[in-house]
Amino acid sequence: MTLAPTRVRREWILTAIIAVIVLGVGARTPVFLTWRNALDTGNDSAILAILVMGQMAVLLTRGVDLSAASNLALTGMLCALAGKAWPGISLPLLLVLACGVGALLGALNGWLITRFALPSIVVTLGTMSVYRGAIFVSSRGAWVSDQDIHPLIKGLPRDTLLGLPMLLWFAAGVVALAVWLLRWRREGRELYAYGGNPSAALYAGIPVRRRLMLAYTVSGLLAGLAGLLWVGRYSIAFTELASGYELTVIAACVIGGVSIGGGVGTVAGAVLGVVFIGVINAALPVIQVSPFWQQAIAGFVILVSVALNARSQRQAGRQILERGHAPGTQGAAA
Amino acid sequence: MKALDTWERVLIALIALVYLAFGLGIDGFLSPFALADSTTNMSEKALIALAMALLVIAGEIDLSIAATMALCSLAMGFAMKAGASLPLMLLAALVTGVACGALNGWLVTRWRLPSIVVTIGTLSLYRGLAQVALGDQAITGYPERLSTWGNGTLGDLLGQPGLIVPIEFVVMAVMALGVGLFLHRTVHGRRIYAIGANATASQFSGIAVNRYRWGLFIFAGVMAALAAVLLTGRIGSTRPNLAMGWELEAVTIVILGGVAIEGGRGSIVGTVLAAVLLGSFTFALGMLNVSGIVMSMIIGALLIIAMVLPRWLKFGGLLRWRARGA
Numbered sequence: 001m002t003l004a005p006t007r008v009r010r011e012w013i014l015t016a017i018i019a020v021i022v023l024g025v026g027a028r029t030p031v032f033l034t035w036r037n038a039l040d041t042g043n044d045s046a047i048l049a050i051l052v053m054g055q056m057a058v059l060l061t062r063g064v065d066l067s068a069a070s071n072l073a074l075t076g077m078l079c080a081l082a083g084k085a086w087p088g089i090s091l092p093l094l095l096v097l098a099c100g101v102g103a104l105l106g107a108l109n110g111w112l113i114t115r116f117a118l119p120s121i122v123v124t125l126g127t128m129s130v131y132r133g134a135i136f137v138s139s140r141g142a143w144v145s146d147q148d149i150h151p152l153i154k155g156l157p158r159d160t161l162l163g164l165p166m167l168l169w170f171a172a173g174v175v176a177l178a179v180w181l182l183r184w185r186r187e188g189r190e191l192y193a194y195g196g197n198p199s200a201a202l203y204a205g206i207p208v209r210r211r212l213m214l215a216y217t218v219s220g221l222l223a224g225l226a227g228l229l230w231v232g233r234y235s236i237a238f239t240e241l242a243s244g245y246e247l248t249v250i251a252a253c254v255i256g257g258v259s260i261g262g263g264v265g266t267v268a269g270a271v272l273g274v275v276f277i278g279v280i281n282a283a284l285p286v287i288q289v290s291p292f293w294q295q296a297i298a299g300f301v302i303l304v305s306v307a308l309n310a311r312s313q314r315q316a317g318r319q320i321l322e323r324g325h326a327p328g329t330q331g332a333a334a
Numbered sequence: 335m336k337a338l339d340t341w342e343r344v345l346i347a348l349i350a351l352v353y354l355a356f357g358l359g360i361d362g363f364l365s366p367f368a369l370a371d372s373t374t375n376m377s378e379k380a381l382i383a384l385a386m387a388l389l390v391i392a393g394e395i396d397l398s399i400a401a402t403m404a405l406c407s408l409a410m411g412f413a414m415k416a417g418a419s420l421p422l423m424l425l426a427a428l429v430t431g432v433a434c435g436a437l438n439g440w441l442v443t444r445w446r447l448p449s450i451v452v453t454i455g456t457l458s459l460y461r462g463l464a465q466v467a468l469g470d471q472a473i474t475g476y477p478e479r480l481s482t483w484g485n486g487t488l489g490d491l492l493g494q495p496g497l498i499v500p501i502e503f504v505v506m507a508v509m510a511l512g513v514g515l516f517l518h519r520t521v522h523g524r525r526i527y528a529i530g531a532n533a534t535a536s537q538f539s540g541i542a543v544n545r546y547r548w549g550l551f552i553f554a555g556v557m558a559a560l561a562a563v564l565l566t567g568r569i570g571s572t573r574p575n576l577a578m579g580w581e582l583e584a585v586t587i588v589i590l591g592g593v594a595i596e597g598g599r600g601s602i603v604g605t606v607l608a609a610v611l612l613g614s615f616t617f618a619l620g621m622l623n624v625s626g627i628v629m630s631m632i633i634g635a636l637l638i639i640a641m642v643l644p645r646w647l648k649f650g651g652l653l654r655w656r657a658r659g660a
Contacts, residue, residue: 296463
């Protein structure tokens with residue numbers, strides 16, 4: 001009962017921090033407050049938002065998908081190669097290919113994790129290198145550069161609808177679907193239930209394996225979609241594409257208040273996490289801070305936000321039973 | 335013998351298989367020089383894997399360990415630029431490693447945060463600081479002695495050219511022995527197992543759980559400093575992307591070595607054997623001109639197979655039966 005207000009407050013705090021940064025940077029360099037810059041920042045954050053929605057579904061189940069960036073790069077490369085090999089390929093087919101391959105790779109993670117009861121961090125650590133290597137094998141190490149990328153792939157993120165680039169529409173659509181799944185659908189609520197207490201979820205009759213499969217497949221599917229969009233936006237595909245991006249995705253989730261411990265997090269918070277990272281990345285060059293600071297700042301922000309998360313959760317007193325034990329364990333731990 | 339449990343035997347068999355198969359297939363693979371060379375490939379990674387093994391057995395993880403290496407190497411480089419002597423440079427690396435580990439440990443114990451999130455954060459922070467400090471530059475011009483430690487053999491050090499065992503391998507072996515004795519032969523080692531198996535129960539049975547956790551994170555920083563000194567000496571330069579991605583390789587070594595990722599189980603013998611297996615395997619693939627990315631793909635697949643196979647053989651039937659029962 002005490003949890004709901006703290007969660008709402010947290011998102012408002014994050015919104016306020018973002019607003020302060022935007023206005024502060026805007027006061028120094030007014031160009032930061034233009035519609036053009038907002039559009040650029042949104043464009044840069046759109047792919048991250050898509051990936052974050054998938055990662056969030058997995059994080060809610062106490063898991064983690066480290067293979068997301070490799071999945072993105074592999075699917076992107078396969079789409080680029082397909083576009084190069086068959087110039088007559090249609091856009092729906094490309095989208096189906098991207099989502100299908102991505103979902104398949106995600107489902108493989110889910111199968112390994114549920115079938116053999118393996119920890120997700122190790123499985124996705126393994127598939128991360130396997131998928132990354134598969135890019136090299138499928139492309140024989142060659143780059144697919146600008147002139148070989150199919151015009152449909154290049155056009156996809158750049159086309160505009162109602163004045164906004166398609167990339168933003170894709171992100172908005174994925175976010176809307178995530179809200180629908182995680183808020184209104186039984187399957188989505190069961191992801192929270194499982195993350196909150198896996199054994200209770202099992203005894204309550206939730207088809208645990210199927211829900212875990214769902215989470216990893218969705219994460220893979222969105223990574224695949226993001227791969228197609230990434231290759232289109234930067235119009236290049238190579239082996240090291242988006243290497244290490246999985247940490248940025250997890251960082252956005254954590255900043256947005258999605259708990260690594262599972263069961264806690266809102267779509268709105270995760271989106272704010274994405275916006276935060278997007279704003280920081282856009283602001284650094286504008287205020288002439290070296291872009292080398294990006295990573296250090298992201299790390300610092302992760303640490304601060306998890307520390308804040310942990311404190312607000314402790315104060316809320318999540319479980320009734322823990323109250324009785326809490327003084328003893330706290331005293332001993334301190 | 336407990337030290338040679340089933341899994342360790344499997345690893346030994348696999349190592350023998352690698353040396354036999356590649357020894358027959360590649361000319362000169364079994365020559366003493368190639369054998370000595372194949373160990374440098376894995377010695378530095380084994381050093382951080384040793385610390386990682388202790389952490390994982392205690393139910394923690396340190397993903398920032400490779401980024402810590404980069405910062406340690408950086409500290410050494412800056413100390414050199416400031417005109418420090420070699421011992422002072424080593425001290426700078428050590429202090430940096432201890433500070434990085436202590437920060438991780440403080441965040442994990444004082445704030446009671448999960449170590450995976452903390453160290454993802456500090457991974458970003460440490461690597462980011464290295465990038466801020468160096469940008470796209472590199473520090474070079476390290477003293478000759480450092481290069482000898484990284485590239486030289488025991489014979490160079492003792493003045494006997496016949497001893498071609500690399501110094502790095504000797505350092506690794508000594509550290510492995512020390513860590514192995516600590517974990518398997520002292521009460522502290524038993525306590526680390528206990529903490530990993532059930533931290534709450536350990537707490538109530540009088541183990542200072544958080545002090546051990548903190549100590550292990552600091553130890554990880556020390557090992558990162560040691561590995562950074564050797565690596566910097568071997569390649570002779572400091573770049574912000576030094577040892578990039580090694581944290582995952584260290585975790586792979588630890589898991590392949592039979593340490594349970596959920597904590598409480600595992601051995602140093604297994605970890606060292608896994609390091610030797612991966613080192614010899616990648617060295618052989620390197621001689622066959624297999625590219626690095628394909629090697630890491632094979633290692634990733636090995637990691638998954640290493641986990642799936644025992645469960646498939648042993649518990650596969652049991653799990654299916656339990657799933658039906660439920």
